[in-house]
Amino acid sequence: MKLTSPAFQQNQMIPPKYTCQGEDVSxxxxxxxxxxxxxxxxxxxxxxxxxxxxxxxxVVYNIPVQNTIAEGSVPGHQxxxxxxxxxxGGPCPPSGTHRYFHKIYALDTTLQFSRTPSKRDVEATMxxxxxxxxxxxxxxxxx
Numbered sequence: 001m002k003l004t005s006p007a008f009q010q011n012q013m014i015p016p017k018y019t020c021q022g023e024d025v026s027x028x029x030x031x032x033x034x035x036x037x038x039x040x041x042x043x044x045x046x047x048x049x050x051x052x053x054x055x056x057x058x059v060v061y062n063i064p065v066q067n068t069i070a071e072g073s074v075p076g077h078q079x080x081x082x083x084x085x086x087x088x089g090g091p092c093p094p095s096g097t098h099r100y101f102h103k104i105y106a107l108d109t110t111l112q113f114s115r116t117p118s119k120r121d122v123e124a125t126m127x128x129x130x131x132x133x134x135x136x137x138x139x140x141x142x143x
Contacts, residue, residue, distance in 0.1 A: 007028055011139065026058065039065070061076055093140060104134050
């Protein structure tokens with residue numbers, strides 16, 4: 001699998017539009033080479049450079065199999081993030097340049113939860129169902 005964005009390249013700066021200093025909307029993404037037999041996609045965006053440990057910015061599961069995720073869209077069911085919301089929360093590092101990992105997973109199933117799941121819940125439930133995965137890492141530093 002391959003994950004890219006028309007908004008930024010691998011290991012390059014994420015435009016402010018997609019951060020807390022801009023419109024705070026999710027960037028457009030392109031998913032290529034989705035494995036045969038995929039029933040749903042999962043997207044997790046997190047920042048391992050946060051002072052308190054990895055900070056979860058977005059969790060989306062049961063995304064229909066598709067090659068594009070439109071800017072600012074909600075492509076599936078959302079889980080909770082570390083901002084205490086069920087939504088996209090863009091890059092907003094307190095200091096320095098942070099790395100933001102956009103991770104896509106192809107699953108052989110759809111996921112069921114009785115409540116709004118966390119990243120940990122989604123990761124635990126998709127274990128054993130991952131057919132493929134890819135990631136795109138962007139950087140951001142407050143200007």
